[in-house]
Amino acid sequence: MSDESQELGITESKSHKPGEWYAEVVQKAGLADYAPMGGFIVTKPRGYALWESIQDALDGWFKETGVQNTYFPMFIPESYLEREKDIVEGFDPEVAWVTQGGHDELEERLAVRPTSESIIAPFMAEWVRSHRDLPLRLNQWCSVVRWEATETKPFFRTKEFLWQEGHTAHATDAGAWEEVWTRLSQYERVYEDVLAIPVLRGKKPEHDKFPGADTTTTVEALMPDGKSVQGGTSHHLGQSFADAFDITFVDEDEEEQTAYTTSWGLSWRALGALIMTHSDDQGLVLPPTIAPTQVAIVPIWQADTKEKVLDYSETIAEELEDAGLRVELDDRDERNPGFKFNEHELNGVPLRIEIGPNEVDDEEVTLVHRPDTENVVADREGLVETVEENLDAIYDKLYETAEETLEENVREAHSPEEILGTIGKHGGYVKTPWCGDQACEEAIKEKIAAEIVMQPLAEEGGASAGEPVRPDDDATCGVCGDDAEEIAYFAKSY
């Protein structure tokens, strides 16, 4: 093999060294590179295309459900950040500060936005006057900066990251709850229908909420290494921001009322979960829903068969493209078929079509799935339908595999030893009744670096909506043994 062929290979193993394997897949599949400043990455075309697919899906759903896009300044004056006390306490240690503009010191430091509640809320206060202005639903696609001193892990841990942040105001608490669930469901849908990743949904424990929030809801995805990823969060902010920034409105009875607000965000961490969940030791694996190239056609010729193989391949490529499929006809002269196979495998192309002189003569093609590599011969006739069926099958397979992993990895435990032992041995989630005391979480966290990542939450309307789901009446906390009022899912997490 040439040097370049060796470069294509992933040398680390997903099961033995998941961290190194992940970093190698990200770089070799052309998704991202490390920037010169620690904590920052460069998103390469193939990585950005994946983010664009997520954007397209979510942005469409947002707009169908009344959300309007906006753009607020990337800087927030320090005095604005200070107006909501939880936000400033929560984010102050992680803020990047602009202190100089041109050759001058600024009179007031400007925070590079770590999140935009503090600059959006004052404008909501101006724009909302009457109940007719509500609900107000704003969103922006942008990057934010959080100066965390941790090791860089592309898409999982970076100081700057891409996300969308939605910010809404409502006349009633119930309206805000409905918003919270709508967005959480859209995040769930992105994971399940676009990324082929099943998720659990619930709330974060009180001490791990978004700063200033009444309740933080989350979708959690289980990674193959047994850790949980917080896949997207939707916050009921209650009236804390409305109080701090005077978001009030005149109701139908001409009375002044305080609004309820929400915020919700999904970041490129979704790409990290995507890569981690499906990929393997041959490189990236992508569900056909999001793959920039769904089908790679690799013609295999000798000098005397080149013309007929290429002609046949071209008509197939055209036919598939006309059907709306994303197709690459890889007719490069300077690469042999083996190199091309490896490259498309590395890059996560879900379906490869191999075409040699025999396929032309027999009016057939050979189909190869990614990640499976079994060859299937298919008729040239009806190929569009065959390809679409194969792509669906690939999606289903990926989803089902991830779903089985998730289902197998939610285990119950009823004592500290059982919790520690189960997570230590299997990873995954351990479900246990919980007294609600943070000390019980700390006791586990100290020993095994697992924490409460999720609590099931009642989602129906009525009085209990937004309340934690209660365990059986006689349940006792899996850690301390006291009466348990709540259910907790412990897991290690990203």
Place this chain on the structure above:
Amino acid sequence: MSDESQELGITESKSHKPGEWYAEVVQKAGLADYAPMGGFIVTKPRGYALWESIQDALDGWFKETGVQNTYFPMFIPESYLEREKDIVEGFDPEVAWVTQGGHDELEERLAVRPTSESIIAPFMAEWVRSHRDLPLRLNQWCSVVRWEATETKPFFRTKEFLWQEGHTAHATDAGAWEEVWTRLSQYERVYEDVLAIPVLRGKKPEHDKFPGADTTTTVEALMPDGKSVQGGTSHHLGQSFADAFDITFVDEDEEEQTAYTTSWGLSWRALGALIMTHSDDQGLVLPPTIAPTQVAIVPIWQADTKEKVLDYSETIAEELEDAGLRVELDDRDERNPGFKFNEHELNGVPLRIEIGPNEVDDEEVTLVHRPDTENVVADREGLVETVEENLDAIYDKLYETAEETLEENVREAHSPEEILGTIGKHGGYVKTPWCGDQACEEAIKEKIAAEIVMQPLAEEGGASAGEPVRPDDDATCGVCGDDAEEIAYFAKSY
């Protein structure tokens, strides 16, 4: 009129106080608000929707012509900015600096990107190895910050602005020139086919080029107040960035060569030009191509006719929507038709359909164009086609009006007195032969604040491509009277 009705009215006049009028239209039509920090604005949903339309058009054309989207960090280490001397000299006085991360001082200051050549070029150098990697065409949609101490004018002059920046590398000078023209043509197309604004295309004078560029090409749009707007620029960077950042490649003969690079950008200034060009004393005027709402249907009823008027209006709204038109059925109870007319006029809805009981009985509708306000009665039958024809006519009218203004406002002059007198009296462009000496431009600029905004440039292939178009052999500079080798367009500018 109620207070709210008065709020809708534009109080300033476009012809008498264009600056105040512009600011009022931007705010009252809900496009943008002023942020708490001077020089920053908040882009409201209606303004952002216009930017999304420009993005959709340009992004599609970019992708059709081989451009890949990426995302590079928003910060650039100072040492990277210093590697290309013209960039650092050009932008250093305007850079916003991040000096603190969390509670710590940074070891090296980070520039908030004023433009991204200095962070993109080093990665191009890594990614380009062989001639097969060229051309490399990258783009990102993002915001940049330039700390200019001027009065804020939404979309025209802001410290942070939204734009796209394209960055490409090529094996040959000719390849880079082709790229420069491709992008300039796409910018021209956005103005002419989306924004209904004709433009002039050419180059900036040598002393007004982008820092580090060999040639800066530009599309210039004439505003109704006689000033020119630089609508988008496409730079041939020659080999200056390739030299500074080692962008080299191995050619077909295995020789190492230095690449040629380009960069090109279009900002939300295009929105400023759009608003300024077409709008009037009633508010915003939008071409149907970009209007978020193309057709507003205003039903006019009394209690006894409400049901039949609304039913009829709803079937029309559905029919138009099904045909792909962007329609708003304004059935608000709490507003009277007069208020609605004013509001849709203010917001720049191109076509209003008025429907009262008479229209229902006669199976007709009444159409009202924006900016014209003459009523036209049209048959209910064939309404989709009628509406589409009317929207086309509205576009054509806007474009033709702008084109006439442009054509009438390019005048020739052959002495300093003539140049000053013509610009002083009419504004617009003054075309004159020029010796090429910056002193001659300065002489005009000192007296009347007009400068050389554009020079016609040979665009065909061959030796003269990229060279200024030459005037007649015996031409003399319109300012100093020396031999003239070039042609210059003087104008006041934004």
